Amino acid sequence: MAQETRSYSVRQYMTALKQKVETTPAVWVHGVITQISEKPKVVYMSIADFEEGSVIPQATVSLTCFGAKFAAIKAKVASFDNPFEIKPQLKVQLLIKAEVYVPYGKLQAQILDIDPVYTLGELALTKSAILRKLATEGLLDKNKSVEFAEMPLRVGLITGEGTAAYRDFSTKLAESPFAFHVVPAFAKMQGNETESSVIEALEALRADTELDVVCIVRGGGSKTDLTFFDSEALCRAVANYPVPVFTGIGHEIDRSLLDEVAYQACITPTDCAKRLIERASESWEAMVRAARDIAEGARDCLGTYSAGLTSVGHRLQQILSKRFLEEKTTLAQIAVSLKKDMHFLFQSETGRLQRNADGLRQGTRKIIEFEKARFELSEQKVKSADPKQVLAKGYTLTLNANGKFIRNASELKPGDRITTRFRGGDVTSQVL
Structure with missing residues (x-):
């Protein structure tokens, strides 16, 4: 007789499995966050392993964390000198405790703690790798080599709409003695949309070919916000921009990768505006000095040429006086000669006119007689032709x-x- 096989209900099986799994001690597990969803009482997260260069996860684990616990974890991260935001694509190392959710038959784990040092190390490695890549491609100094206008009065501004950074920057320029014209392009300056939003703003300002400079500014805030400006795509967009790009991100100590590729990295939005005013002031002072030098040079030249002209004037006066006397003598001689010539011509013409008058008197009579004879001959011809x-x-x-x-x-x-x-x-x- 065959031995009877024991059978379990699904609930019994999953409960037994849950008891077995939950005896597994909590362990540290590292991976890349692929999904995170924060609810009022619980946070759902997934982390996975990836092969280098692949976007397909090799293994994935679903995680949960009670809201209060997650708030404590974020506070722990924020207490570090270089805090970061817990978000997708971030490499993390978490202390997790395995469990089974019986109703769905789902293996998951609960987040108990985080190791910020691990993530900071990964972030530093990533930032360092991007920096090396940009340096290798010659992009760290590319925007710095763009010609900067002597008088940068037309300014493109990328910042948050209605922010203190916008007001501080614009007010500083307005208080200067120069006629700055600000062309704003508003963007998201924190959060996951920072990269795409700032790049779109850069492209929008590119259409204005009269811009002298573009400034990317935002006020102070959490150090976590600085990580959004380590974007490789954003750094490439700034490095390849056709006009100088200034940054005033609002962090006095830390530098983002965007600061490294910018033409000029400033510590605050106000400092960024101040640098533009200094450039305009230097250009104005240089122009004033040049004008002063030109004026002084002109005065020196005029003094030198004035003395020379006086000397030339004296020599010219002597030459002209001598020439005037020579011409006066020549004209007197010509006048005497003309008087003699005119007398001779007058007598000659008078004789000729007398001869012509005599000829006219004699010739008129002969002409009349000739014409009279010719008329009579014509009259005879006409009469002879009469029918x-x-x-x-x-x-x-x-x-x-x-x-x-x-x-x-x-x-x-x-x-x-x-x-x-x-x-x-x-x-x-x-x-x-």
């Missing part, structure tokens, strides 16, 4: 019915009536 004279000589004239002279027989055709004019009368006939 009456032609008829008187025995010739006849033939006219058509319209009274026009017929010069050729080809102008007539049978039946035409013609008139033949004789000295003594006309005869009308018809062509056959």
Whole structure:
């Protein structure tokens, strides 16, 4: 007879498993936070292991933490000199106690504590790795090599809307004697949206090709906020920006990676504005000094040239006086010569005019007699061409019915009536 196999209900099995699992002592486990959700009474979190270069988790464990306990853990983190925010993608080492949630048959663990030193070490390693990568690619000094305007009056400003940082920065510039024009591009300056929001603001300001400088500022606050400015993507955006980028993040001691790649890292928003005013003041003073030097140089040159011109003036006066006397003598000689020449010409022209007058008197009579003879000859020719004279000589004239002279027989055709004019009368006939 077969031995009877003992059977358990699901609840009995899971309860027994829970009792067995919960005998496992609490242990320290490290991994990357993949998910976190804070509820009023409990916090849900997942951490996982990843192979380098892969986004697929090799192993994942679900964690829970009571709200009060999680608040104590965050207070512990905040007490360190370099606090950080517990958020996704952060490497952590947690003290956890395994447990089984019977209703869902789910293995999970409860968070009992955190090791901040582990995370700080990982953050430092990550920051150091990013810094080395930026240095290797020559990005730490790239924005610093961009030409900075002598008078940076058109300023792009990236900060939180309506913040104290915005007011402090704008007020400082407004109180200066220079006509600064601020073009704001508001962004999230803390939290997970910092990276994308600031990059979007940089791109928005890039469209303004007249900007002289862009300032990224935010006021003081938790040191945790500084970690958002260690973003590699944000550092690359600033390093490759076409105009100088100033930072005034509001931390006097710590420096973010963004400070490392910026053209100028300032300790506060007010200090950032102060640096711009100093640049404008230095340029103004340099211009004033240059103007003063030009004025002094001009005065020296004018003094030197004035003395030279006086000397040249004296020499020119002597030369002109001598030339004037020479020209005066020459003109006097020319005047005497012209007087003689004019007298000769006057006498010569007077004789010529007298001869012309005599010629006109004699020539007019001859011309009239010549023209009279020519007119009489023309009159004779006209008279000889008169048709009456032609008829008187025995010739006849033939006219058509319209009274026009017929010069050729080809102008007539049978039946035409013609008139033949004789000295003594006309005869009308018809062509056959």
